[in-house]
Amino acid sequence: MSFTQWLLTFASMGLVLLGLLLIGALLSYGERRILALLQDRIGPNRAGPFGLLQPVADILKLISKEDFIPPFADRMVYTVAPVIVPMTVLMSFAVVPISEDEWLADLNVALLYVLALSSLRVYGLMLGGWASNSKYSLLGGLRSAAQMISYELPMGLALVGIVILSGSFSLREIVAAQELPFIVLQPLGFIIFLVCGIAETNRLPFDLPEAENELAAGYNTEYGGIRFAFFYLGEYLGLLLIAALATVLFLGGWHGPWLPGVVWFSLKTLVLILLFFWLRTSLPRLRYDQLMAFGWKWMLPAALLNLLVTAVLGLFWMEG
């Protein structure tokens, strides 16, 4: 590659990074406003017009906090852990195609790449909980590890159905194959993916690792300031990633009449995000053993069934 190509690549990477951080910040604002709406409150409305500058105020506050490391913590791991979470999520975005001709990287193993990174993310929570050396954090960290293992299995299996239908691991080709969105062909797969996605991002009703009521913030009990902000950012970007992936894999990505592809992609992602917000305000949290039982006794068999049916039908389809 020539120098200009390198430059362009780096520039676009920087642009995407900046855009994503901005969206992540806006999501935190959006969630608070929408939750407030659903809960008969007003929500943040003081900083800037309609409170739009609230994320800026939050970040400024968190940055200006004392950089405190508890004396009993494992300093090295404690410092690294919060970075892992947003980093792995940001890396996943590289392969998400926004429209027909807008993406950062078109890996032929993109789906595996995304799944691998989402598995790596758990290290952030687990190590954070472990390094804090506090009992609540430890319980939260262990919960997150168990939860991640239990839910990425059905998630991966649910996605194999997509691979069978499209014949590719590349996200761009998967979208290209969706003249008919895969949600129609894979309704069960979609539901499994969505549920596991919420579980992977640790949001209600699956927010057991932080479970404020019993674990008092769980894995991030001992975190404050900018380190806490990293966990926070990671959660919102993770939410965005799951919504974007569900759009790409099941809702036909950029496909849609009249409007440009980017708009369709954004709209579909936004609807899913609103769904996540809505779920968060409506549902209580599951108990740890129920979460495990649900993952292994319902999600996994359902994913296997989905895979089996898809494979058998797919075989006939291709034969015929």
Place this chain on the structure above:
Amino acid sequence: MADRTSQQALITQLQTLFNAVPGELPHDKIDTLSIPTDRLIEALTFLKHKAEPRFEMLFDLSAIDEAKRGGGLTVFYHLLSLSGNADLRLKVSLPDEDPLLPSVCTVWSAANWYERELYDMFGIHIDGHPDLRRILMPEYWEGHPLRKAHPNRATEMPPYQLPEARYRTIMESYRAEDYREPGMSAEEMILNIGPTHPGTHGILRLVVRLLGEEIRDVNPDIGFHHRGAEKMAERHTYHTYLPYTDRIDYLAGVQNELPYVLAVEQLAGITVPPRAQVMRVMLCELFRIASHLVWVASYAHDTGALAPPFYAFREREYLFDVMELITGGRMHPAFFRIGGVALDLPEGWSEALQSFLKRMPAAVDEYQALLAQNPVFRARTRGIGVLSTAEALDWGISGPNLRACGLAWDLRKKRPYSGYECYDFEVPTASEGDALARTEVRLEEIRQSLRIVEQAMQNMPSGPILSAEARYTFPRKEATLQDIETLIHHFIKVSRGMGFPAGESFFVTEAPKGMNGYFVVSDGSANPYRLRIRTPSFPHIQALKLLANGHLVSDLIPILGSLDYVLADIDR
């Protein structure tokens, strides 16, 4: 109430079997017997298991320091028979120096904390008690606060000193690791929850022993909210103490004033005019709703639900608007008076109340849909914190928590006071005795309370709102401005207080959280000689150990929430 003849037979039995000496029938018409210390355990065991009727519940256990009335200590056991709907009070006299009492923990599990309170507050040593420590006061407190010799206010004591070294040794005893028992396995962990923790709804400390996430033992540590309400009563006049009662169960406002004023009215033989009675019932039921609304909110939050807390607090805010219109206060109106209520109903009260009543049924349905009918919530609360009726009685559980075990015990029906017999309402019960059953019972109670409020509103009688009994009530302010005699009376009564007849009077009402009893001991002066407040939350939290063992740590907080307690109600 049980009929006199069977009660008389029981008293004769106690006299012959245990050398009990019946005393004069006090103002509350509860049979009171003195019993020698060495026959106490036998007598109590007999009363619980063999007597006719059986006294299933140790309702209250406390003492009176007789230092100003001839010396010694009087310990009283208040027993309650639910099957016979009867009360019995046993009294034991103890010497001032080195008082010793046998423990009744083997007879009633509920006795444990009550006996610790006796030890803490009066310095009575309990022989055979499994865990005799201070309960409300800190370990390092000097003296026993409810003794008459103990100063009543801080200004009567020398300045408090806490040298650094002493502070260190004190704090050392709070280390959670110290609770590690010899037999504990290496995999078990001690988790210190609280005193400040989002799940405890106040300053409550739970020392939990965990194996993984499974609870092996819970050890509640209370007393962080202790304000000495019982001691404070001893230097207040009967009227000026009233606002303090509001703050016992601070979510239930006038529901605390009611048993207090009823006990004092019983002592003085005051009849309350009908309008004041109906107003009292109406306000009490509104506060029952207010208390249950906070419970909906905090309990929903315990399970992680984010929206219901806001919805419940919204309705509570509408309720407080009505409350403010009628009483001028919101949470703590201090509205009842001995002999009636403070003010008449203002203009427009019924319209305001009407609009609240119209709004509520839909709101309760909403809570029902978000909680009791929500599959996740049901899965979370079904089968956790299960309580059987026998256990509930043994541990002194009352109110909705008892009714969720299937026993329709509601004092408003069983011993109607303030005219509750005139209202048409049901007592909701459930049979499972778990957290979900408690949820359903309380939600239904809100609906029943709405019915009572509606009836009270429709049938509000006219007439005076304060008893005309001039000896025990303040003259009306308007009259004092017209007439010098009345002004003098007002001045004297306000500045010196009014002497109430000597005697003892106990009254128990059905508060939102359970049976709330006030025991007033009067020596004829203007201040209560002793005021005992028996709150429902105290035994409820004591039973947490029983309810939570074997469950997961995620269940602990919903179990706690399902009990519906208030820290001020535990510690007083």
